[in-house]
Each structure stands twice: as C-alpha cells, then as structure tokens.
Amino acid sequence: MTYLHLGNHFCDNPFQLNHSLSGHFFPMKPQIIELLSAAVATLQDDGVLPSELSVSIQVENTRDKAHGDLATNLALMLAKPAAKNPRELAQLIVNALPVSALVEKTDIAGPGFINFYLSDASTQALVTQVIEQGERYGHNSTGAGRLVQVEFVSANPTGPLHIGHGRGAAVGDSICRLLEATGWQVTREFYYNDAGAQINNLALSVQARCQGLTPDDERWPEDGYRGEYIVELADSFMRGDTVQSEDQQFTGTGNADDLEAIRHFAVAYLRREQDLDLKAFDVNFDVYFLESSLYDDGKVDAAVERLIANGYTYEDGGALWLRTTDFGDDKDRVMRKKDGGYTYFVPDVAYHLDKWQRGFARVVNEQGADHHSTITRVRAGLQALQADIPTGWPDYVLHQMVTVMRGGEEVKISKRAGSYVTLRDLIDEVGRDATRYFLVARKADSQLTFDIDLARSQSSDNPVYYIQYAHARVCSIFRKLAEQSGSWHVSDGLAALSSLALDAEKDLVVLLGRFPEVVNNAAAQHEPHQVANYLRELAGDFHTYYNSEKTLVDDSEVRNARLTLAYAVRQVLANGLTLLGLTAPEVM
RNA sequence: GCGCCCGUAGCUCAAUUGGAUAGAGCAUCGCCCUUCUAAGGCGAGGGUUGCAGGUUCGAACCCUGCCGGGUGCGCCA
Numbered sequence: 102m103t104y105l106h107l108g109n110h111f112c113d114n115p116f117q118l119n120h121s122l123s124g125h126f127f128p129m130k131p132q133i134i135e136l137l138s139a140a141v142a143t144l145q146d147d148g149v150l151p152s153e154l155s156v157s158i159q160v161e162n163t164r165d166k167a168h169g170d171l172a173t174n175l176a177l178m179l180a181k182p183a184a185k186n187p188r189e190l191a192q193l194i195v196n197a198l199p200v201s202a203l204v205e206k207t208d209i210a211g212p213g214f215i216n217f218y219l220s221d222a223s224t225q226a227l228v229t230q231v232i233e234q235g236e237r238y239g240h241n242s243t244g245a246g247r248l249v250q251v252e253f254v255s256a257n258p259t260g261p262l263h264i265g266h267g268r269g270a271a272v273g274d275s276i277c278r279l280l281e282a283t284g285w286q287v288t289r290e291f292y293y294n295d296a297g298a299q300i301n302n303l304a305l306s307v308q309a310r311c312q313g314l315t316p317d318d319e320r321w322p323e324d325g326y327r328g329e330y331i332v333e334l335a336d337s338f339m340r341g342d343t344v345q346s347e348d349q350q351f352t353g354t355g356n357a358d359d360l361e362a363i364r365h366f367a368v369a370y371l372r373r374e375q376d377l378d379l380k381a382f383d384v385n386f387d388v389y390f391l392e393s394s395l396y397d398d399g400k401v402d403a404a405v406e407r408l409i410a411n412g413y414t415y416e417d418g419g420a421l422w423l424r425t426t427d428f429g430d431d432k433d434r435v436m437r438k439k440d441g442g443y444t445y446f447v448p449d450v451a452y453h454l455d456k457w458q459r460g461f462a463r464v465v466n467e468q469g470a471d472h473h474s475t476i477t478r479v480r481a482g483l484q485a486l487q488a489d490i491p492t493g494w495p496d497y498v499l500h501q502m503v504t505v506m507r508g509g510e511e512v513k514i515s516k517r518a519g520s521y522v523t524l525r526d527l528i529d530e531v532g533r534d535a536t537r538y539f540l541v542a543r544k545a546d547s548q549l550t551f552d553i554d555l556a557r558s559q560s561s562d563n564p565v566y567y568i569q570y571a572h573a574r575v576c577s578i579f580r581k582l583a584e585q586s587g588s589w590h591v592s593d594g595l596a597a598l599s600s601l602a603l604d605a606e607k608d609l610v611v612l613l614g615r616f617p618e619v620v621n622n623a624a625a626q627h628e629p630h631q632v633a634n635y636l637r638e639l640a641g642d643f644h645t646y647y648n649s650e651k652t653l654v655d656d657s658e659v660r661n662a663r664l665t666l667a668y669a670v671r672q673v674l675a676n677g678l679t680l681l682g683l684t685a686p687e688v689m
Numbered sequence: 690g691c692g693c694c695c696g697u698a699g700c701u702c703a704a705u706u707g708g709a710u711a712g713a714g715c716a717u718c719g720c721c722c723u724u725c726u727a728a729g730g731c732g733a734g735g736g737u738u739g740c741a742g743g744u745u746c747g748a749a750c751c752c753u754g755c756c757g758g759g760u761g762c763g764c765c766a
Contacts (some may be wrong), residue, residue: 162705164712172706177746187746212746257766297766349717420764431692431762445766473693474761501694502759528728543702546694548759550701555715564714566728574726581725615705622705634703637713648721648730667725689728 128617129227130160131215132203132562133171140197141175149193150183152309162615164666166604169216170611176213187213205257205576225573225598229270231613231669239620239676244285248460252279253467254379254386255292258371259303261330264503264525264540265469270524271540271682272500273467274384275629278680280465283624288461292452295368296393297445303371304364310335311357330374338366346373348389378524382533383682395448395455404451404486405443413485428481446475450482455481455491464495465627470546473499484506498627500545506552522553531556531563534683538565541681542633564637568674569686571640571647575671576687578652582664585653594665600658605646606666613637616673620680629681636677643670 144150147330160173169265176191179672183190191209198207198250201308205220230477231238253273256266277287294300297581308323314320316327337344338353354362372389379385395401405421408414421437436447456464476497479633505512505522512522527536535556542564556563582589601607653662675685 159708161708163709164704166711168709174747177708180746214709294766298764401697418764422764435764440764442764444764469760470694471760472766476693499694521726530693538706547702548695552701555701563728567714570728574729578725585725618705624704630703631705634713635705637703641713643731645731647725648727656697 113230128222129171129203129219130618132201133160133173134158136174136198136201137173137194139199139561140194141179143197144183144193147197149185150179153184154179156182162618163216165607168210168214170219171217172214173217174214176209176215180213183481191215219607219611221599221601221607222537224601224607227610227614228598228601228665228669229595231332231672232595232665234678235672236676238672239616240282240284241617241621242284243621243624244280244283245303246284246286247462248288249280249285249463249465250288250290250456250459250461251280251465251467252290252292252456254375255468257297257299258368258375258376259299259326260328260371262375264522264524264527265500265506267382267524267527267536268500268503268540268545268549269467269469270379270382270384270516271537272498272545274682275541275632275680276467276498276624276627277466278682279437279620279624279627279629280631282680283619286464289386289581290388290390292390292392294392296396300364300368303367304360306331307338307363307367308357308360309336309337311363330371334367334370337370338363343367344373346376347386348372348391362408379527380530382537391450392448392452395451400451400455401443401448403480404454407487408426408436408450408482408485409626411485411487423482423485425478425481425485428477428484430477430481434478446478446482447480450477451484451493452481454486454488454490454496457488465498466495467498467500467545470499470501473497486560487569498545503540504548504550506550507554509554512553527551527553527556527565534569535563535565537682538563538633541629543630544628545630548634550555565683566689567644568636568640568678569684570689572671572674572678572685573689574643574647575667575674578664578667582653587653587660589661589664591665594668597658597661598665600656600662601666604643605649606663609642609646609670610668612642613669613673616677623680632677632680636674636681639674639677641669643674 133187137160141150141154141158145152147216156175156178158173158175159178163169163172176187176194180187180190185193188209191213195209195215196658197205198204203220203223205218207218209218210216220248251273254262254266254269256262262270269306274289277289280287302322302324305322306327309318309321309325310331316325332673339357340353341355342355343352344350344366346369349372351362351365351369353366356362391593408423409421413427415422415424419439420435422433423436427431434446435444480492480494483494484492507522524536530553531539539551539556540549543650579589601610616639619631619635623629650663652660652667654660654663678685
C-alpha cells in the first residue's frame with residue numbers, strides 16, 4: 102500500500118526518491134498517485150471537495166485484467182466528505198486528471214473504482230529500466246545506510262541445528278537480504294549462552310561418555326543429553342582433536358576428569374558443527390555474541406545497578422525484583438535469585454542495551470514463538486533503564502513450530518531423547534534450495550508441516566524448481582540463439598521494444614513492474630514469503646507465455662523485442678531468488 | 690484459568706494489510722512433445738473463509754462472544 106497524505110503533501114513511499122530521474126516513468130504507482138493528487142487539488146480549488154482533507158490515496162494492482170492495470174478506490178473514500186455518489190465523483194476525478202503519457206485510458210467501474218490502463222510507452226520504459234538497473238532492479242534506498250542488526254538462529258551449543266533453527270536461519274537471512282536491498286546496513290548476529298546450566302548439563306553428558314557410561318547406567322547424569330553426537334564428541338575430546346569454529350578454537354585434553362576442558366571443547370565442537378550446517382545452508386554471520394562476555398565485561402552488573410538506581414526494583418523474599426508491571430507485564434519478575442544468580446532475562450536486557458549503544462537504529466530479533474514471553478520483559482527492562490530507547494524497540498519476528506513428517510508420522514524433535522531430524526539431514530535429503538524455499542515461502546507466524554518424504558520422493562515437483570526452471574529456460578533460449586549463430590545486443594533489443602504487441606507480453610511487463618513494491622513491502626513487514634509468492638506468479642506467467650509464443654522467430658524486430666523481454670524476466674527472477682537465498686541455475 | 694499466534698478447496702499454503710467473481714501447488718480426471726528444455730502448458734471438478742452477531746458503500750481481514758489447534762504463564766534458559 103502506498104500512501105500520500107494530501108494535507109501536507111508528504112509522501113512516505115520509498116519510490117519518491119526516484120521521481121527526480123527525468124525520462125523514467127517508473128515505478129508506476131507513485132506516478133498514478135501524483136496524477137490523482139493533482140486531480141484532488143483541482144477539485145478542491147473548484148470547491149467540489151472540501152479544502153481540509155486527510156485521506157491517503159491508495160492505488161492497487163488489479164486482480165482481474167478486466168479492471169485495467171492499476172486501480173484506485175479514491176472516489177469511494179471521498180464520496181462521503183464530498184457528499185456525492187461515488188461514481189459521479191469518480192467521473193469528476195477522471196475529468197480533472199492531468200494528461201500523462203503513462204496512461205492509455207481510464208474507466209469507471211463497479212461501485213466507483215477508477216481503473217487505469219497503462220500505455221505501450223510505459224511498458225517499454227519499464228523493460229528498459231529493468232535492464233538498465235540489472236541486479237539493483239527492485240532495490241531502493243529507504244534505509245539510507247542506517248544500521249540495522251538482525252539477530253537470528255542464536256541456538257545454544259548443546260546440539261546440532263534442527264529444522265526449527267533452519268526456519269529461523271532461512272527467514273532471518275532473507276530478511277537481512279531484503280533490508281540490504283532497501284538500503285540498510287545489516288549486521289547478522291548470532292547470540293548464544295556458553296556458560297549456563299544447559300551447558301553444564303552438556304559437559305556432564307560428554308564427561309559421562311568419556312568415562313564409558315551409557316544412558317542406561319545408574320551414574321548417567323539426570324536429564325543428560327543422550328544423542329549419538331555426544332558419543333562422537335566424547336571420542337573426539339579423548340583423541341585430543343583440535344576444533345575450530347567461526348568464533349571458537351579448542352583442543353581436547355583427553356582427560357575425562359577435567360570437566361572445564363570438556364565444557365570448552367564441547368562448546369567449540371558443537372559451534373563448529375552448527376557452522377558447517379549454516380554454511381551448507383549458505384547462511385553467514387558477522388558477529389557471534391557470547392552471553393558470558395556480558396558478565397566478563399561487567400555489562401550485566403552495570404545494567405542491574407542502573408535499574409536499581411532508576412527505582413524500578415525492590416527486594417522481596419530474599420530476591421531482587423523488577424517492576425515490569427510498570428511497562429505492561431502482567432506480573433513483576435525476579436532479577437536476582439535468592440542464591441545470588443541472575444535470571445535469564447537480565448543478561449538479555451544488558452545485551453539489548455549493548456545493541457542500542459552500538460548504534461543500531463533498528464534491531465530485528467528472529468526467534469521461535471515459544472520464546473515470545475521474553476519480548477515484554479526485555480522491552481520493559483530497556484524502558485526501565487531510561488536510556489531513551491523507543492518503546493517498541495526492538496522488533497521481533499516470531500516463527501511458529503515446524504512439524505516434521507516422515508513415513509506419514511510426525512517425527513518428534515527431542516534433543517535429550519536423541520531422536521530428531523537435523524538441518525543437515527534435510528539439506529542432504531531434500532537439497533539446500535528446496536529446504537530453504539519451503540521454510541521461507543510461508544508466513545512465519547503460521548505453523549508449517551515439512552513432509553520429508555514428499556520433499557524427497559517428489560523433488561521434481563518442488564515449487565522452487567518451477568521458479569528456477571523459468572530462469573533456466575530463459576538462459577536456454579539465449580544458448581539456442583548462439584547455436585543458431587544469432588546475436589542480440591541490449592541497444593538493438595531496447596530499440597525494438599515497440600514490437601511487443603501481445604497482451605501476454607504487456608501483462609508480463611506490468612508484473613515485472615510490481616517487483617520493487619513487493620521487495621519494499623516484504624522488507625518493511627519482514628515477510629520474505631511475499632517474494633516467494635511473487636516469484637511463483639512471475640514464473641507461472643512466463644511459462645505460459647513461453648508455451649504460447651516462440652521467442653526465436655524469423656522477424657528480427659519481434660525476435661529482439663522478445664529476447665529483451667525474456668532477459669528482463671530472467672533478471673527479475675534472479676533478483677528475487679537471490680533475496681530468498683536461492684540459486685538461479687542457468688541449466689537444469 | 691489468563692496472555693500471544695493460528696483456523697481459507699481432500700492436503701500444503703496465498704490473498705498486494707478493508708476492495709470488484711477468495712487464488713496457486715499437490716492429489717483426481719481429460720488434452721498438448723517433429724516446434725527455443727514436458728522440472729512445462731491448456732482445460733474440468735473441488736468453498737457458507739471454524740460458528741454466531743456487529744461496524745460500512747464493501748469483511749477471509751476490523752470489534753464482541755463462543756468452538757477447535759498450537760504455544761507461553763519457574764527464583765529454568
């Protein structure tokens with residue numbers, strides 16, 4: 102949705118920046134909005150519309166071709182303030198529209214919609230724009246180079262990554278790509294607890310394996326990790342292996358009594374495993390942040406002291422409490438336990454203060470919805486610090502659970518029971534692109550079912566291949582052209598664009614024109630699945646066109662025009678696939 | 690019991706955030722390879738958008754109440 106507030110002519114859509122580029126007609130929506138805005142101003146001068154108006158002009162892409170290429174509901178929204186019936190007002194607006202080379206014609210339909218039909222000149226200009234902007238087509242500079250941090254995955258090093266982490270990785274990384282495409286300077290960050298009770302449990306489990314114990318043994322630690330990977334980890338430690346992860350390095354001492362060494366080794370070992378998983382998934386981080394460093398650097402104590410100084414804490418029952426109810430929580434929370442240790446959200450608050458102090462205008466935390474209760478606490482703690490942090494800071498994107506199906510039955514993911522499907526399993530069985538696509542192609546806040554058998558046995562039916570195939574098909578056309586000793590040059594192609602005469606061709610171009618808006622919305626709303634949906638639609642339209650019209654025809658004008666269109670489609674498919682972290686294969 | 694998320698075709702999911710006749714993919718059925726790659730295309734069937742009210746020109750979307758699923762509600766992380 103694009104808004105233009107008539108009152109002060111403030112336009113908050115990101116495309117306005119491009120308006121100064123004379124000679125470019127696109128993107129189309131803001132141009133139409135400008136025309137409508139001028140028409141409204143005229144009607145205000147004429148006294149048809151009241152001079153005081155606070156309405157946002159909405160131009161939408163039509164769902165149905167019969168409704169033109171773009172449409173506005175403006176007359177419906179202004180009917181009441183104008184005291185006119187919508188269709189009559191629509192006619193007045195149409196009459197007041199400035200002449201534009203962009204618009205072929207308009208009509209009034211239904212209850213009072215104004216439909217716009219774009220001119221051939223506009224579609225030709227759009228193809229030109231796609232090709233001139235290349236990899237940057239669809240990008241904008243909304244972020245203006247501001248700093249944004251996206252924290253995602255943030256799995257504790259107690260086991261391999263599972264499919265839930267995979268969803269976080271796929272969604273988080275795509276959000277990063279979208280933010281980069283909209284002008285933000287992105288830091289990808291991975292936060293983990295390397296010193297808590299869970300890590301201690303891990304160390305005890307590994308130690309037990311080092312001592313040759315099994316989970317059936319009486320001396321096996323209560324709630325110990327039982328997975329096979331613990332055995333391999335213990336063997337590696339006893340062999341004296343050196344493990345190197347992105348942020349850790351440690352050599353096993355081979356001494357089963359040295360619990361501290363085992364703990365260090367286990368963390369480094371599992372971090373390395375996670376790194377390999379993430380690398381196989383093509384997800385990379387800029388910063389690995391250790392919870393222990395917050396304690397080492399005194400940042401936890403500093404945050405606590407500040408909360409006390411600000412008067413938001415009190416002692417009760419031997420514990421220190423934070424008055425989170427002052428900030429919308431339903432009950433106050435313990436900060437410091439009777440035993441003197443801090444509860445988990447205290448370092449979390451210190452961590453986010455640190456993020457703020459690092460200068461991130463925005464922070465997006467992508468995490469599992471099962472941790473959503475932390476949101477209120479972290480935000481409350483940040484407000485209580487009185488550090489001028491905005492109320493709704495940071496942003497959260499929560500993904501719902503992934504249910505894994507295999508053999509028609511749900512596979513329970515339990516780290517301690519040791520029965521689960523790792524992310525690596527999926528990548529090996531299903532393929533990286535298909536796995537990423539499945540995890541990123543649906544809204545994060547709905548639960549998803551990942552059927553391994555389906556994804557594996559019918560891999561050729563995976564939707565990602567449908568999109569990638571469209572890309573490969575365009576590449577194939579150009580290979581065929583070369584085989585026939587034909588040639589195509591950008592300048593010839595652009596000059597021939599007036600030969601794109603078919604409705605199917607124009608519709609395809611209009612769809613290409615929607616891409617910048619899709620990217621912008623997906624980025625602003627942190628919803629990569631919108632890009633996936635768009636690509637499906639674009640690929641579908643291209644496949645249909647490909648089947649109905651031959652590109653390499655004898656008429657050189659038509660051939661050049663179609664090759665140029667195909668080239669533009671390929672470009673947009675590639676740009677979109679990149680935003681999802683998927684490859685754009687030239688041959689399939 | 691309270692908070693948050695979800696409920697759309699047999700299944701998995703969309704629906705440009707309040708727009709026009711709710712759309713795709715699987716699955717089912719019928720067509721199209723001598724033609725740039727059939728991992729493709731064309732066509733058919735399939736719906737009271739969980740239920741009931743309300744708001745307005747207009748609701749899958751917003752409000753209220755139910756029903757059903759998920760997940761949180763520790764001085765665990």
